[in-house]
Amino acid sequence: MAAHAGGLSTTAAAVVVRDLVRSYGTGAGVLDGLDLEIAAGEFVAILGRSGSGKSTLLRALAGLDHDVRGSGRVEVPRNVSVVFQDSRLLPWARVLDNVVLGHEAPPARAREAGRAALAEVGLAGRERAWPNELSGGEQQRVSLARSLARSPELLLADEPFGALDALTRLRMHDLLRDLLRRHHPSVLMVTHDVDEAIVLADRVVVLDAGRIALERRTPARDGSRPTADPGPHRTLRAELLEALGPDTDPARKDTL
Amino acid sequence: MGCAVTAVVQAGRVTAPGRATAHQAVDVRPRVRRLGLRKPVPLAAGSGVVLLLAVWTAGSATGLIDPRVLSAPWTVVTTGVDLAVDGRLVENLAVSLGRAAQGLAWGVLAGVTLALLSGLSRLGEALLDGPIQVKRAVPNLALLPLLILWFGIGEEMKVVTIALGVFIPIYIHTHNGLRSIDKRYVELAETLRLDRRRFVTRVVLPGALPGFLLGLRFAVTGSLLALVVVEQVNGTAGIGYMMELARTYGQTEVIVVGLVVYGVLGYTADQAVRLLQRRALTWRRTLED
Ligand SMILES: Nc1ncnc2c1ncn2[C@@H]1O[C@H](COP(=O)(O)OP(=O)(O)OP(=O)(O)O)[C@@H](O)[C@H]1O
Numbered sequence: 001m002a003a004h005a006g007g008l009s010t011t012a013a014a015v016v017v018r019d020l021v022r023s024y025g026t027g028a029g030v031l032d033g034l035d036l037e038i039a040a041g042e043f044v045a046i047l048g049r050s051g052s053g054k055s056t057l058l059r060a061l062a063g064l065d066h067d068v069r070g071s072g073r074v075e076v077p078r079n080v081s082v083v084f085q086d087s088r089l090l091p092w093a094r095v096l097d098n099v100v101l102g103h104e105a106p107p108a109r110a111r112e113a114g115r116a117a118l119a120e121v122g123l124a125g126r127e128r129a130w131p132n133e134l135s136g137g138e139q140q141r142v143s144l145a146r147s148l149a150r151s152p153e154l155l156l157a158d159e160p161f162g163a164l165d166a167l168t169r170l171r172m173h174d175l176l177r178d179l180l181r182r183h184h185p186s187v188l189m190v191t192h193d194v195d196e197a198i199v200l201a202d203r204v205v206v207l208d209a210g211r212i213a214l215e216r217r218t219p220a221r222d223g224s225r226p227t228a229d230p231g232p233h234r235t236l237r238a239e240l241l242e243a244l245g246p247d248t249d250p251a252r253k254d255t256l
Numbered sequence: 257m258g259c260a261v262t263a264v265v266q267a268g269r270v271t272a273p274g275r276a277t278a279h280q281a282v283d284v285r286p287r288v289r290r291l292g293l294r295k296p297v298p299l300a301a302g303s304g305v306v307l308l309l310a311v312w313t314a315g316s317a318t319g320l321i322d323p324r325v326l327s328a329p330w331t332v333v334t335t336g337v338d339l340a341v342d343g344r345l346v347e348n349l350a351v352s353l354g355r356a357a358q359g360l361a362w363g364v365l366a367g368v369t370l371a372l373l374s375g376l377s378r379l380g381e382a383l384l385d386g387p388i389q390v391k392r393a394v395p396n397l398a399l400l401p402l403l404i405l406w407f408g409i410g411e412e413m414k415v416v417t418i419a420l421g422v423f424i425p426i427y428i429h430t431h432n433g434l435r436s437i438d439k440r441y442v443e444l445a446e447t448l449r450l451d452r453r454r455f456v457t458r459v460v461l462p463g464a465l466p467g468f469l470l471g472l473r474f475a476v477t478g479s480l481l482a483l484v485v486v487e488q489v490n491g492t493a494g495i496g497y498m499m500e501l502a503r504t505y506g507q508t509e510v511i512v513v514g515l516v517v518y519g520v521l522g523y524t525a526d527q528a529v530r531l532l533q534r535r536a537l538t539w540r541r542t543l544e545d
């Protein structure tokens with residue numbers, strides 16, 4: 001549904017960001033007049049150098065930047081859910097209690113939704129475990145379940161798989177794609193991994209100097225998988241890497 | 257020569273009973289210096305107390321400890337039994353426990369409430385934290401004359417004094433506990449749109465629980481401490497009163513019984529709180545475990 005050719009879609013924008021400015025302390029703006037629109041059900045991935053303001057943008061959308069100076073317009077749906085890089089489960093609450101924390105439905109219904117969400121991420125039967133007893137990947141799946149249990153209209157994710165190993169990461173990609181097909185929220189995901197961005201997103205944007213420096217639609221994913229035809233994938237990859245700059249810090253070279 | 261022979265014998269010992277070693281599973285591990293604690297030894301918790309009792313008993317039995325200075329353990333036991341049989345001990349104990357419990361309850365309530373008010377709002381902090389720190393700097397004993405003037409010498413004054421001693425550690429540790437809750441959990445609560453009530457019950461209180469329980473340990477022993485002080489002030493019942501009475505009659509053994517009762521009370525209460533701590537904090541993985 002979000003596969004309009006090129007440019008910004010004008011129909012049913014779920015997220016509208018206009019002229020967003022954010023700066024910490026007295027320094028220059030981290031975000032400097034940024035514009036962004038995300039259509040309903042669209043998956044947008046943000047790339048950008050370390051310190052380019054990706055997390056700042058995400059936090060602005062999540063409304064978590066109470067004390068950060070700035071201006072601009074941010075419109076998001078009512079029901080927003082955030083997946084953090086760390087799974088951010090309350091260590092003193094059992095898995096199911098974590099999943100239903102803050103759920104709007106009455107307790108019985110919320111727990112039912114929570115159980116269903118845990119089953120969806122393959123963790124049925126672990127409802128009564130403590131977060132400490134789960135592996136990193138399992139914890140991140142719980143945090144996905146927590147987000148999905150409240151059927152968000154917008155899912156914000158800041159390097160959600162950044163701490164996971166390559167294999168677990170691939171499994172999580174499959175899981176996420178599967179979940180999104182069923183729940184279809186709009187998604188804005190920060191990642192350092194160009195391939196991850198291309199494989200998962202409908203559109204990839206590159207953040208630089210406080211604005212969006214480049215945005216590209218990814219090869220159509222409905223029907224033909226991008227991996228089946230590596231051609232356009234490779235071109236896009238090269239273009240994105242170019243936009244990220246040749247002086248990309250060496251610490252990240254290996255993930256690119 | 258001799259050395260060579262032993263070496264051969266030892267080598268033979270190692271190789272000959274090959275079957276014995278075959279039964280044992282191989283357990284070769286890298287050597288890493290252990291910095292955490294070893295597994296707890298069962299029943300070891302009481303060994304320090306038992307040792308103390310043994311020294312006391314030995315000292316009294318050999319006559320090293322003058323019974324006028326400190327009664328022998330068996331005298332204390334028989335006196336304790338006598339006091340228990342004629343009902344005085346139980347009666348006084350009930351009164352003392354009732355006081356300590358009341359003071360503790362009010363103190364905990366006040367401490368937690370104040371910690372929440374001053375921990376969760378800047379206004380509360382500005383208004384409450386200063387006065388509480390001032391109160392903390394004033395010893396309870398120094399307040400006693402004033403409290404007697406305000407509340408008289410009855411039960412009220414005693415409970416208030418205990419509560420005043422209790423609420424300080426509860427406040428300090430609960431406040432510290434909830435202020436050191438990870439900011440990330442606060443952000444989580446914000447993104448989950450928790451209302452203030454749920455934020456307090458699901459995030460703040462459980463997060464501050466370790467701090468609160470530590471405060472409770474101080475508070476429980478503190479309440480007994482305060483109990484000792486207030487019971488010597490014009491009491492008409494209670495363990496302290498019983499001891500005060502014994503002092504005027506020169507009954508060392510009754511005084512020691514009183515001391516033992518205080519000690520047992522304090523120790524039991526502390527153990528109870530530690531048990532509570534372990535139960536309530538099963539989710540934690542710390543040096544303790
Ligand atoms: N709380 C803060 N106080 C002051 N400066 C901050 C704060 N948070 C971020 N910054 C600065 O703002 C800039 C953008 O930070 P941000 O976290 O948005 O980057 P990022 O793109 O998410 O980087 P990374 O890829 O490393 O996560 C950085 O230069 C950072 O130093």
Ligand SMILES: [Mg+2]
Pocket residue numbers: 054055056158
């Ligand atoms: Mg970041």
